[in-house]
Amino acid sequence: MSEEKVKAALSKVTYPGFTKDIVTFGFVKDIKINGEDVEVHIDITSSAPEVAQQIREEATEELKRAGAQNIIINITAPQMPKESSSRGKNIAPQIKNFLMISSGKGGVGKSTTSVNIAISLAKQGLKVGLLDADIYGPNIPRMLGIEDIKPEVQGNKVLPIKAYGLEVMSMGSLMEQGQSLIWRGAMIMKAIEQFLRDILWSELDVLVIDMPPGTGDAQLTLAQSVPVTAGLVVTTPQTVSLDDSRRSLDMFKKLHIPIAGIIENMSGFIAPDTGKEYDIFGKGTSEPMAKEYDTEVIAEIPIEPAIREGGDSGKPISFVYPDSESAKRYAQAAEKIWNFIEKINAEGGVDNEAVQPTTPPGVSACSTGAAPQQSHSGGGSCGCS
Numbered sequence: 326m327s328e329e330k331v332k333a334a335l336s337k338v339t340y341p342g343f344t345k346d347i348v349t350f351g352f353v354k355d356i357k358i359n360g361e362d363v364e365v366h367i368d369i370t371s372s373a374p375e376v377a378q379q380i381r382e383e384a385t386e387e388l389k390r391a392g393a394q395n396i397i398i399n400i401t402a403p404q405m406p407k408e409s410s411s412r413g414k415n416i417a418p419q420i421k422n423f424l425m426i427s428s429g430k431g432g433v434g435k436s437t438t439s440v441n442i443a444i445s446l447a448k449q450g451l452k453v454g455l456l457d458a459d460i461y462g463p464n465i466p467r468m469l470g471i472e473d474i475k476p477e478v479q480g481n482k483v484l485p486i487k488a489y490g491l492e493v494m495s496m497g498s499l500m501e502q503g504q505s506l507i508w509r510g511a512m513i514m515k516a517i518e519q520f521l522r523d524i525l526w527s528e529l530d531v532l533v534i535d536m537p538p539g540t541g542d543a544q545l546t547l548a549q550s551v552p553v554t555a556g557l558v559v560t561t562p563q564t565v566s567l568d569d570s571r572r573s574l575d576m577f578k579k580l581h582i583p584i585a586g587i588i589e590n591m592s593g594f595i596a597p598d599t600g601k602e603y604d605i606f607g608k609g610t611s612e613p614m615a616k617e618y619d620t621e622v623i624a625e626i627p628i629e630p631a632i633r634e635g636g637d638s639g640k641p642i643s644f645v646y647p648d649s650e651s652a653k654r655y656a657q658a659a660e661k662i663w664n665f666i667e668k669i670n671a672e673g674g675v676d677n678e679a680v681q682p683t684t685p686p687g688v689s690a691c692s693t694g695a696a697p698q699q700s701h702s703g704g705g706s707c708g709c710s
């Protein structure tokens with residue numbers, strides 16, 4: 326038995342939920358061969374026991390088929406996240422982790438990224454919610470093809486809408502189509518609180534939150550309402566976009582939100598007819614910024630017509646074309662994000678105590694421009710509507 330033969334056998338084992346095999350993913354860490362006996366060490370990124378079980382069975386079968394006799398498969402996996410280890414204020418305690426997706430600029434692809442990352446996380450076997458917290462310009466319903474679906478009301482709570490294996494909620498699903506609303510600071514805070522408190526989210530592994538562009542009231546309120554486990558910055562490669570992305574990264578630091586990474590979107594263009602790659606906005610320019618903030622670029626997503634078409638027609642590329650280059654990159658980014666979240670939890674989780682409003686009791690937090698204190702009524706009112 327040779328190492329090549331073992332590797333060839335193991336490369337027939339696809340990682341559950343993905344199209345790539347465990348060798349290509351780099352999960353096979355060690356191979357020991359003694360005559361026809363084989364011992365392999367596989368290091369996987371999912372904590373779901375079914376994933377390890379499936380890999381064990383398939384790897385054993387493939388190695389047997391290749392002629393191995395005694396087979397030992399050692400699999401190491403990250404610890405199953407128990408209850409979130411995070412502390413501080415949490416108005417949606419049934420949700421174990423929160424992922425905030427931000428950008429300095431509008432139109433760089435936050436919503437597209439949120440949708441495809443949420444779907445990719447769900448494909449890993451996680452229970453995922455997607456909250457469209459872009460109250461000014463909710464686009465998620467169209468991107469998921471649920472713009473005509475009205476959510477079900479249960480008592481004074483609202484059930485999230487189900488789409489592509491996700492639980493979803495958006496201001497776009499709560500208001501009439503095309504209706505534009507002018508939001509003031511205090512209203513934004515209330516809306517964010519209600520999205521967390523009054524939507525009947527299940528016990529989610531992670532809630533992916535698509536934020537409005539910039540660093541404003543919505544971001545602050547979210548960070549004060551729930552312990553945000555990780556932040557992700559979406560940027561395009563142009564210098565002007567990078568400048569704004571720095572503000573998002575600074576905001577994460579100020580809000581004590583661990584930075585999971587940067588996604589460089591619209592990074593090059595792959596021509597659909599020739600497959601040739603063109604550099605349009607530049608490419609790879611986010612790398613130095615990532616280093617500066619001690620984080621990494623977890624994906625470079627090219628401009629692909631199928632991404633835009635998927636967004637417009639409610640058919641996300643990660644679901645509809647899982648074999649496309651972009652879908653694979655989203656999947657890898659989602660793996661990295663989940664590994665990061667598990668690492669944060671293993672190290673004790675996050676704590677949002679330090680970002681709570683400091684307004685003395687009796688003073689309206691809203692009048693100071695800070696976020697509301699813990700509300701005592703069900704409506705999340707801070708008394709300044």
Ligand SMILES: Nc1ncnc2c1ncn2[C@@H]1O[C@H](COP(=O)(O)OP(=O)(O)OP(=O)(O)O)[C@@H](O)[C@H]1O
Binds near residue numbers: 431436459630633
């Ligand atoms: N990699 C890509 N390739 C092709 N089209 C893309 C890509 N990323 C985003 N788009 C398209 O660009 C447009 C803007 O993307 P999106 O709505 O996700 O940005 P956003 O940052 O959420 O914008 P806003 O700030 O307005 O909320 C959409 O039409 C989307 O389909």
Ligand SMILES: [Mg+2]
Binds near residue numbers: 436459
């Ligand atoms: Mg958007």
